[in-house]
Structure formats: structure tokens, C-alpha cells
Ligand SMILES: Nc1c(NC[C@H](O)[C@H](O)[C@H](O)CO)[nH]c(=O)[nH]c1=O
């Protein structure tokens with residue numbers, strides 16, 4: 001068998017950028033709390049975590065790109081909450097946020113983590129922001145550390 005690449009979840013020495021949407025701030029602030037908790041509990045120094053607030057999930061990729069292009073960050077996390085309304089707006093915001101995050105990551109060579117909750121209703125969002133379905137911000141933080149460390153294995 002050849003090599004197996006599997007990264008640890010040790011965040012010591014990593015620098016992480018977080019981009020968080022203000023839309024549905026009641027939920028996204030909880031995702032941010034979860035992400036901060038996840039990063040710090042895995043050894044990331046609070047001084048090495050920068051946070052940028054944007055209006056909504058649609059704007060996350062643009063600022064994630066600005067952060068990634070500085071070359072300062074080992075990973076960038078996008079946090080947002082998109083809740084379906086009564087029009088097609090939801091689909092446009094979700095699609096562009098997801099596509100944009102994937103593009104930024106591939107274009108900049110920096111792991112950009114999709115920490116955007118996309119739900120049918122407020123209840124589903126609350127469940128994923130620190131209640132019965134965990135905290136997707138925390139999960140995104142762990143993914144960021146894993147991807148940052150995994151990327152270093154290919155240097
Ligand atoms: N409806 C939601 C939005 N909409 C706002 C957009 O993200 C964007 O800020 C606006 O269209 C200006 O470009 N954003 C969310 O994060 N969540 C939503 O549920």
C-alpha cells in the first residue's frame with residue numbers, strides 16, 4: 001500500500017480567518033461562538049483568529065477571497081445561515097455561497113470551509129446552532145484544522 005494522508009486535529013500555531021454573515025445574526029452569532037470554541041479547544045490561539053462580518057451569506061466568498069489572498073491564513077471558515085422564505089431568493093443565495101466558497105478555495109489554494117447552515121425553517125437552524133443537532137460552527141472549525149494540517153502534508 002502507498003501513503004495514507006490523514007491529518008490530526010491539533011490547531012497549535014495555525015492562523016484562521018472567519019467570515020460570518022450578519023443576516024440571521026441570532027443564529028450566526030451562535031455559529032461563531034461554536035467555531036471559536038472549536039478552534040480554541042483544539043489549540044488555536046485566540047490571537048490567531050481573525051473575524052470579518054459581512055451582510056449575508058452571498059458576500060461570504062468575496063471576503064473569504066480577500067482573506068485567503070493575503071497568504072496569512074492556514075484556513076478560512078465561512079459561517080452563515082440561509083433560511084428559506086416564500087420566494088426563490090433562498091436558492092440563489094445558497095447556490096452562490098456554496099459555489100463561491102468552492103471557487104475561492106480552489107483559486108487561492110487555501111482551504112475555505114463551508115460552514116453555512118441552509119434550512120427550510122428557523123427551527124432547523126436553531127437545532128444546528130448549539131442545540132439538538134450540535135453546532136455547525138464548531139464542526140466547521142474542526143474541518144478547518146484538519147484541512148489546514150492536511151494541506152501541509154503536500155508541501
Ligand atoms: N435571505 C438571506 C440572505 N440574504 C441576503 C444576501 O446574502 C445578501 O446579503 C443580499 O442579497 C445583498 O447582496 N442572507 C443570508 O445570509 N441568509 C438569508 O437567509
Ligand SMILES: CC(=O)[C@@H](O)COP(=O)(O)O
Pocket residue numbers: 082083084085086087088089090091093
Ligand atoms: C433566504 C432568504 O431568502 C429569505 O430571507 C428571503 O425570503 P423571501 O423569499 O420570503 O423574500
